[in-house]
C-alpha cells in the first residue's frame with residue numbers, strides 16, 4: 001500500500017520493509033526471549049554455524065538445560081526459530097528482519113524500559129498524564145534541560161537519548177523522503193534536528209541540498225561529531241540555540257519539524273510554527289513530520305509500540321497543524337498519513 005491522503009475509511013497496512021522487526025516484538029515474553037538470544041550471542045551463533053540441537057546450544061552458552069529449552073520454546077513461538085527434528089535454525093522471516101538489527105535492538109531496549117513505567121504508573125497515564133510524564137523513567141530520558149551545559153554527566157545522558165532518536169530517524173526519514181520531494185530545495189532548516197541524522201538522509205539523496213540543524217547546544221555538538229566523517233558533512237551545519245527564545249537563522253526554502261512539535265504544549269508549538277514561517281523565503285515550504293495519535297481500535301498494543309503509547313497524550317491530530325498553517329497564511333496545505341507501525345503525519349504548506 002502507498003501512503004494515502006487522510007480520510008476516515010482509508011486502508012492502512014505495512015509498507016516499509018524495516019517494519020518487519022515489529023513482527024518479532026509483539027508481546028512481552030517472546031520479545032524478552034529475543035532480547036536474551038540477541039544479547040547472549042545465540043542469534044550470532046546460529047547465523048554463523050547454522051542449525052543446532054538444544055543440547056549443543058546449552059553447552060555452548062553454559063546454560064541450564066531447562067532454561068535453554070524455555071528460551072528456545074519462546075523463540076519458536078515467536079517464529080524466530082524453526083525446529084527441524086530437534087535442530088533449531090533461524091527462520092527465513094527472522095533473517096530478513098535481522099538486516100535491521102539496530103532498529104530491532106533499539107525497539108527492544110525502548111520497550112523493555114517503557115514497560116516498567118506501565119507496570120508502575122498505568123493509572124497515572126490514564127487519570128493524570130502530567131503526573132505520569134513526571135514519574136516515567138522513559139519520558140525522563142529526554143532531559144533537554146541538561147543540553148545547555150557540557151558536564152561529563154550531561155554528555156552521557158544526552159548521548160543516551162540521542163541514540164534513540166538517531167536510530168529511529170535513520171528509518172523514519174525514508175518514509176518522509178519517499179513522500180515528499182526535496183528536489184526543489186537548496187537551503188533547508190531542520191528545527192530540533194538532533195544528531196543531524198535527518199539532515200544526513202536528505203543530503204544523501206539530494207546532492208544540491210544544504211541543511212542547517214537548529215538545536216540545543218550540547219545536542220549540536222554531539223550531532224556535529226555524528227555526521228563529521230560523512231561525505232555530506234560539508235552540507236550540514238549546526239546552529240546552537242533555544243528555538244523558543246533565541247533568534248532563528250532565516251532565508252530557507254524549507255523548514256522542517258520532525259518529531260519535535262509534539263514535545264511542546266499547543267501555545268509553544270504554535271509559536272515555533274510562526275517562527276518557522278518567518279524563517280522561510282516567500283514561496284518556501286513548511287514541513288511537519290510528526291507521529292499522530294495511535295489507532296489501536298480495540299486491538300492490544302504491540303510490545304514494540306509501548307514507548308509510543310507512553311507519549312500518546314502528546315501526539316496531535318493533523319488538524320492542529322493544518323489550522324496553524326492556515327492561520328499563518330500558508331497555501332497548498334496537504335496531509336498524508338503514513339503507517340510506520342504507528343501513524344505518522346506528513347503535513348506541508350507553502351508560504
Ligand SMILES: C[S@@+](CC[C@H](N)C(=O)[O-])C[C@H]1O[C@@H](n2cnc3c(N)ncnc32)[C@H](O)[C@@H]1O
Nearest residue numbers: 165169192193194215216219242243258259260
Ligand atoms: C523528540 S526529539 C526529535 C529529534 C529529531 N528531530 C528526531 O526526529 O529524532 C526533539 C528535539 O528537539 C530539540 N529541542 C528541545 N528543546 C529545544 C529548544 N528549546 N530549541 C531547539 N531544539 C530543542 C531536542 O534537543 C531534540 O533534538
